[in-house]
Amino acid sequence: MKKKLVLLICFLVLGALLLCGCDISVDIDDEPKTDVTEAQETEKPTEKPTEKPTEKATEEKKPNKEPENNEPEKVDSINGKSASQIVEKFFEDYSSAKSFDMIINDCTVIDDEPYEMHMELKISGDDIYMLMSEDGFDMEIWGVDGMLYIDNDGEKLKTQADINDYFGEEFVEMLVGNMPTELHRIYKNKLDAAEVTFNGMSYSFTVTFSYEEALEMAEDKETEEEVCGFSETYVVASDGTVKAILSDYENGSSSSVELNSYGKSVKISAPINPDDFEEVEIDEGGDYDDEVDPEAYALYYDLCVLLKSADTLVLISQDEESLANYTVTGDNKYVMGLGDSRFEAWIVDDRAYALSGGSFSVIDETVTDGFYEYYFESIEEYLTYAYEWNDIEWMSYIYSYEDDLGNTIIEFEVSRGGNFFDKCYTYTVSNEGRTIEVDIWYFSGEDFMGSMYYRFDCINDPDLTIVAPL
DSSP states (O other): OOOOOOOOOSSOOOGGGGGOOOOOOOOTTSOOOOSSOTTTSOBOOOOOOOOOOOTTSOTTTSOSSOOGGGOOEEESOBTTBOHHHHHHHHHHHHHHOSEEEEEEEEEEEETTEEEEEEEEEEEETTEEEEEEEETTEEEEEEEETTEEEEEETTEEEEEEOOHHHHHOTTHHHHHHOOOOSSOOHHHHHHHHHOOEEEOSSEEEEEEEEOHHHHHHHOTTOOOGGGOOOEEEEEEEETTSOEEEEEEEETTSOEEEEEEEEESSOOBOOOOSOGGGSEEOOOOTTSOOTTEEOHHHHHHHHHHHHHHHHOSEEEEEEEOSSOEEEEEEETTEEEEEEESSSEEEEEEETTEEEEEETTEEEEEOSOOOHHHHIIIIIHHHHHHGGGGSOOOGGGEEEEEEEEOTTSOEEEEEEEOOOTTOOEEEEEEEEOTTSSOEEEEEEEEETTEEEEEEEEEEESTTOTTOOOOOOO
């Protein structure tokens, strides 16, 4: 089976980070700290030292003297500009920039558990460098002079491809985000009323929004669960350029964007060890948008048929909020769910058992259709998305390859339009064929909506049994 370069990046929808974040401090004079070698790092252009406001500036434009011990001191403006003027100029300059050097840190809180992501991003025209770390997974990408290098958590691949051709024309735009053409009325009013302070090195100002204000500013009028109050702090250098945006949400999530530069020249170099990367080929044109590999689709179809028709299997599924175990051996079934509470149910030899909320019950009579539907049908529909195959015309691509461990990987994207989410699928079939793992990521436009993980074991295992509870 032809091995092809494949990479699905499910957590790169970061446009909102440039207008959302947390209340943390950033030293704008410090160099960014990375694990990338010096040759891999982009070289920043030489910048003039940060200048203090000149003596010619009026008192409204600067403090009369540097605050003692760098204590923030209130000022009337930043070089004669208000906070709203600074932000409007930033939006204009950022939107027209073709080069960027930034660091993004994001902490999303789900069920009181923090999930952290770190990204270093450098872009110069068609060249790009990116380092991303999330939940112990590291990925680096270099796109230099038409050559693409990818270190996917230790798996190193390279190919002759342009970054936009390979990942799509909207890839870079998705990374750096879109700036509004004008400030929302609420946002501008907050900036006009913001208190600007100077600490001897940089200026800063903070704007805070209630839930009602955040909901009114939301472009798509998201549901109540997707909107919360938040605050944003801008850190501005003495020349008026924005150096950081720090945000803090009422739900505990936070993010920061450190802007080393935007619109200034950035040099990006290839990795220092290009020979360590295995060169692979992609189809002519380098674009997977229209590629549907018949061999890969046939393999995917057979997997779905196998899973859906299996006499026995054990399925573990997990999303951000719940975990489920579903086991079937012929007509006997078991299901267990963990979320807000624990739930268990059995069907063994036409008799039903249930355990919910600490209460155990037994249905003595033969299992009825109504009982089956109540305890199993809904969760089975939820669990079996992984083996209800998608029609080939919905796919923008599908291809397969083998990894270094001998596992078979199948990857594809599905877009059905209408009210359906776009989905990215990855199937991993163990080299011995004993387990099948499925990862599904859901998107609505460019917005990442969530993910599901499935693991299938004991497929058609004649020794698998389900025992009724005592």
